[in-house]
Amino acid sequence: MTTIQSVCAALPGLSEETLRRWLAQDWVRADGTAGQPAFAEIDVARVRLILELHTELEVEEPTLPLVLSLLDQLYATRAQLRLVLDSLDAPVREALAESLVR
Amino acid sequence: MAADPYTTLGVKKDATAAQIKTAYLKLAKKHHPDLNPGDSKAEEKFKAISAAHDLLGDAEKRARFDAGEIDAAGQPQAPQHPGGRQFYRGFADGEQSGRYSPGFGGGGGEGFQDMFADLFANARGGGRQQRDQPMRGQDQRYQLAVTFVEAALGASRRLTLPDGRTLDVTIPAGLESGQTLRLRGQGAAGWNGGPAGDALIEVDVADHPFFARDGDNIQLDLPVTAGEAALGAKVAVPTPAGPVNLSIPRHSDSGRQLRLRGRGIPAHAGRPAGDLYVTLRIVLGTPDETLERALAAYYDRQPLDPRAHMGVPVSETA
The missing domain is CATH 1.10.287.110 (DnaJ domain)
Structure with a gap:
């Protein structure tokens, strides 16, 4: 777990104020309390991604929720697909893979 | 590296x-x-x-x-x-993937059943429902080549479709190349009692050897003899609707434009009939000695420099 101060210190160009705004908009989540949020590794990676989308790839703030929403759906779908594949027995998986290649 | x-x-x-x-x-x-x-x-x-x-x-x-x-x-x-x-x-993509998943969590459980319910609704219920509903048939596109005169005056054409059906197509007067005619209900049949689609017929109008369209007017280059032009004459002129007589005024020159009012595209869609513009083109034919002598004598008496306005020297007689 990482404090908000450590996250901002590790990411040049990110102010605590901005990160608190992102938290309030639910673009990123944290454990802990509202006053002292505690960031897991996945949260820090997400903060870094949002910062990079915004400052380097020029995705404007009004567009960010759209991009994040689509990304979240993409990752959720991938997770579901993996679950489906994991639930299949090996022979079924192989048959499926074979029929998809065709 | x-x-x-x-x-x-x-x-x-x-x-x-x-x-x-x-x-x-x-x-x-x-x-x-x-x-x-x-x-x-x-x-x-x-x-x-x-x-x-x-x-x-x-x-x-x-x-x-x-x-x-x-x-x-x-x-x-x-x-x-x-x-x-x-x-x-x-x-x-890893263990913590559920943290930002919208709706159903990626970690299995209740949300996952929702996803299956969703998938099956699409694969079965949704699909069947769609098949049971009345659906309009698809539009079908065809191409039809018509002559200049058919497009100008309007015509009726019978089109045989690839499936053996025939379609009677009414070509309205004044149709222009590239226009599309829509025949309602003549496309593919509908499903479950739905209406048939439309037939869309794109019309390609062929060029004419001597008529040319200019909106609702028609242009025609009319060959005349030097005698007809100089002395005046009454000549038959082709129009899309058939020949009409045209008086060529005495002393007409090559390039003179005469108008046959109302002989262009017929009145249609609330627009009045267009005109036929006739441009005279003098055709000399093959001069014989009589004409050669007459012309030489004529221009000796009446020198003419038709290129005077172009600022070039007067030509020498051949």
Whole structure:
């Protein structure tokens, strides 16, 4: 777990104020309390991604929720697909893979 | 050994800073690993693109690279992309993936049943429902070639379709090439009692050997003899609707335009009939000795320089 101060210190160009705004908009989540949020590794990676989308790839703030929403759906779908594949027995998986290649 | 950064970004050696930035943004958006969780090569590509941009996006580093002082690999890693960086996708695709999943969680359980309910609704219920509903048939497109006169005056044509059906197509007067006629209900049949689609017929109007369309007017070049032009005559002129007589006034010259009112495209769609514009073209034929002598004698008496307004010397007699 990482404090908000450590996250901002590790990411040049990110102010605590901005990160608190992102938290309030639910673009990123944290454990802990509202006053002292505690960031897991996945949260820090997400903060870094949002910062990079915004400052380097020029995705404007009004567009960010759209991009994040689509990304979240993409990752959720991938997770579901993996679950489906994991639930299949090996022979079924192989048959499926074979029929998809065709 | 790192690749040439100019090649990586796809820019020329003399690209401007703005061009480099644009190329970088385009590639970085395309290959960002977190935007491409299923592409295992995206991370490698993104790192190469970032490294190339770190080098070329910095005027000082770029100058040193161009001067050969540092090579493509010789520059330090950018601070924001340390070698050991963990991209978001590593987590979002991993154990903690449920944290940001919308609706149903990626971690199984209740949400997952929702997803199955969703999938089956689409695969079965939804599909069957769609098949049971009345649906309009598809529109079908055909092409029809018509003559100039058919399009000008209007006509009725019978079209045989690939499936053996025949369609009677009414071509309205004044139709222009490329226009599409819609025959309601003559397309593919509907399903479950739904209405049939339409037949869309794109009409291609052929050129005419001597008529030309100009909106609702028609242009015609009319060959006349020198005698008809000089002495005046009454001649038969073709029009789309059949020949009509035209009086050529005495002393007409080549290029003179005469109008046959109302002999162009017939009145249609609330528009009045167009006119037929006849342009006289004098045809000499093959002169014999009599004509040659007469012409020579004539121009001796009446010198004429039809090119006087063009500022060229008067020609010498052959």
